[in-house]
Each structure stands twice: as structure tokens, then as C-alpha cells.
Amino acid sequence: MKELVQYLLENMYIDFQGDVSLETVRSFLREDDSPEARALLAKVIEDNGVDDLLLTLADCLKESLQTGISDEVVRDQLNTYAES
Secondary structure: OHHHHHHHHHHOOOOOOOOOOHHHHHHHHOOOOOHHHHHHHHHHHHOOOOHHHHHHHHHHHHOOOOOOOOHHHHHHHHHHHHHO
């Protein structure tokens, strides 16, 4: 059972439903003047969209499935992505 659980955890993936586009991200960050928001917006514009962001975020959040995905975990991963 332990090996099956480990296998399933390692092969689980996270996906995002709904329309997550560059415009969607811009609309959420429009009134946020924080350095983190500006850095994230600059990164997704530099990357010509949010595809890389969503793939990277899902991959990184997978590591937190066992301990829990919280607002702080997502925020930290977005900041890490923006700084990359």
C-alpha cells in the first residue's frame, strides 16, 4: 500500500480550470502596486503569456500536496517564478 501511495503522489498532477490568460492575470494584479505583483506581471509579459507560469506553478505545488497548499505556499511559488 505504501508503494502505491508513493507512486500515486509522484504521478499526480495539478491543473487549473477556467480562463487563466495574460489578461486575467493583469486584471487581478492591476491595482496591486507591490514589488511582487510588478515582478510577476513583468515575468509573464516577458514570457509572452501565462503557460510557463501555470506549468511551473503546478509542478512546484505538487511538492506541497502532502503538507498542504496554502495561500502562503502559492504566493511563495509565484515570487520564486517571478524571480527566475
